[in-house]
Amino acid sequence: MFDWIKRKKPAAEAPAVVPPTPEIPVAVELVSPPEQSPAPPEMAEEPVVAPITAPKSALVLDAVPTAPVEEAPQGNWLSRLRRGLSKSTTRLTDGIGGIFTKRKLDDETLEELEELLIQADLGPAMAARVTGDLAKSRFGKEVSPDEVKRFLADEIGKVLAPVARPLVLDGNHKPHVVLVVGVNGTGKTTTIGKYARELRAAGKTVWLAAGDTFRAAAVSQLQIWGERTGAPVVAKETGADAAGLAYEALEKARAAGADVLLIDTAGRLQNKQGLMDELRKIVRVIKKVDPTAPHTTLLTLDATTGQNAHSQVEVFKEMVSVNGLILTKLDGSARGGVLVSLAQKFGLPVHAIGVGEGIDDLRPFDAQSFAASLVGLDDGR
Numbered sequence: 035m036f037d038w039i040k041r042k043k044p045a046a047e048a049p050a051v052v053p054p055t056p057e058i059p060v061a062v063e064l065v066s067p068p069e070q071s072p073a074p075p076e077m078a079e080e081p082v083v084a085p086i087t088a089p090k091s092a093l094v095l096d097a098v099p100t101a102p103v104e105e106a107p108q109g110n111w112l113s114r115l116r117r118g119l120s121k122s123t124t125r126l127t128d129g130i131g132g133i134f135t136k137r138k139l140d141d142e143t144l145e146e147l148e149e150l151l152i153q154a155d156l157g158p159a160m161a162a163r164v165t166g167d168l169a170k171s172r173f174g175k176e177v178s179p180d181e182v183k184r185f186l187a188d189e190i191g192k193v194l195a196p197v198a199r200p201l202v203l204d205g206n207h208k209p210h211v212v213l214v215v216g217v218n219g220t221g222k223t224t225t226i227g228k229y230a231r232e233l234r235a236a237g238k239t240v241w242l243a244a245g246d247t248f249r250a251a252a253v254s255q256l257q258i259w260g261e262r263t264g265a266p267v268v269a270k271e272t273g274a275d276a277a278g279l280a281y282e283a284l285e286k287a288r289a290a291g292a293d294v295l296l297i298d299t300a301g302r303l304q305n306k307q308g309l310m311d312e313l314r315k316i317v318r319v320i321k322k323v324d325p326t327a328p329h330t331t332l333l334t335l336d337a338t339t340g341q342n343a344h345s346q347v348e349v350f351k352e353m354v355s356v357n358g359l360i361l362t363k364l365d366g367s368a369r370g371g372v373l374v375s376l377a378q379k380f381g382l383p384v385h386a387i388g389v390g391e392g393i394d395d396l397r398p399f400d401a402q403s404f405a406a407s408l409v410g411l412d413d414g415r
């Protein structure tokens with residue numbers, strides 16, 4: 035079916051993988067039944083295979099488009115989201131309350147609102163769109179803070195709806211390769227760990243590649259996630275060639291018939307050119323094993339950095355073909371509005387958001403819930 039399947043080599047003995055943990059309901063699914071395409075590992079070194087540890091709680095990170103986004107009770111999910119976004123929400127709702135208490139919508143209030151939206155990281159384009167549309171329907175009339183919030187939630191929801199797309203894992207790829215890139219500290223390793231947990235809970239075999247060979251702590255952090263989730267980790271010593279490691283990991287995951295390979299990468303090298311060379315080399319080299327890989331290139335962005343996230347998207351898009359975003363640390367940020375300006379500017383799918391450091395704090399991204407929560411409203415569910 036695929037080129038890389040036709041070029042497959044004879045199977046070799048695969049490292050042991052742990053059994054699934056079916057007791058945990060999840061939404062992760064592969065799109066179609068996998069085909070067998072085992073190939074032998076070409077590099078001699080054995081991967082570090084983590085011991086088995088069953089996940090302790092459910093996670094919903096991604097889904098095929100037809101699958102339900104959330105398996106946990108809505109109240110639970112929404113309250114977690116609200117709690118996570120509370121800093122961003124307070125900033126917006128306090129500001130709206132201050133501007134619109136017993137005041138008519140005039141040039142001055144519109145200007146104040148526009149300024150507030152820009153400060154809340156929604157971006158000048160969104161601020162202009164909201165104030166322009168509001169002025170068209172309500173200019174000269176008294177508007178309550180609640181009306182403004184509803185109007186704003188509606189506008190935000192419209193901008194976010196097209197980008198709120200779950201990560202689709204294609205079962206035709208064995209494994210489906212996910213390359214995770216991003217500035218150091220933005221949450222790459224944590225996100226990988228949480229995805230691994232979700233996929234393992236769905237009964238999928240997952241392999242992890244500790245491609246951040248720049249930092250010893252990053253390797254051990256991934257190994258801990260491997261232990262927690264029962265996912266074999268391919269790792270090497272600090273300073274090892276990351277592309278070689280990714281190649282080896284893909285060969286081994288493929289030989290083992292794994293469903294998914296999640297590749298961690300360094301977020302900082304000596305300079306931008308060094309990082310670009312390394313990431314491009316990883317992509318080039320894994321294509322030698324599977325010309326269609328990586329099937330997903332995820333960029334993690336730390337929401338607390340606000341508008342800086344925009345330049346990170348630009349930089350990483352220049353380096354590799356980023357085709358999905360994960361926004362992390364929305365819980366510690368008063369700058370959750372940045373997600374809106376990112377959606378408007380880049381239109382890249384937002385697969386999930388991080389609202390805490392806990393294992394179940396990476397959640398599927400739902401446009402309406404996010405929009406309502408951001409402005410402190412119940413989304414009616």
Ligand SMILES: Nc1nc2c(ncn2[C@@H]2O[C@H](COP(=O)(O)OP(=O)(O)OP(=O)(O)O)[C@@H](O)[C@H]2O)c(=O)[nH]1
Pocket residue numbers: 216217218219220221222223224225246249252255299300301302334362363364365366387388389390391395
């Ligand atoms: N509050 C909060 N913390 C998070 C979230 N996601 C990750 N973190 C924390 O952010 C820190 C950095 O996360 P990592 O996963 O190590 O980030 P990284 O991009 O892999 O970093 P490097 O390995 O340095 O490249 C850790 O302390 C995580 O626990 C989130 O959604 N909310």
